[in-house]
Amino acid sequence: MDESLYEVLEGLFGDIDMCTADLELLVRIWENGIFAEIVRNGVFNSIGTDSKLGMAFWFFVCGIALWILGQVLHYYIKREQQPAPKFLG
Numbered sequence: 001m002d003e004s005l006y007e008v009l010e011g012l013f014g015d016i017d018m019c020t021a022d023l024e025l026l027v028r029i030w031e032n033g034i035f036a037e038i039v040r041n042g043v044f045n046s047i048g049t050d051s052k053l054g055m056a057f058w059f060f061v062c063g064i065a066l067w068i069l070g071q072v073l074h075y076y077i078k079r080e081q082q083p084a085p086k087f088l089g
Helices: 005-010 013-040 051-080
Strands: none
16 A cells, blocks of 8 residues: 555545535525425425525525536546546536
């Protein structure tokens, strides 16, 4: 085991980022009971012009989309053993 600490941590950076995204998504879901209010209002057509509910819904939908993208990229990087494509940044 001649790996330096940096080499060990380098393999964990993606996992740490994914855990951070998961934690943020969970916090946003349960924060201030906003999603309970959306469910009480009937889910469909429940946001209307309420910016607080709109932002919570946006965080939820985009959080899930980014989580899925992260999982796909993580799978790609592990399978191909090379960095993500350059067009992704």
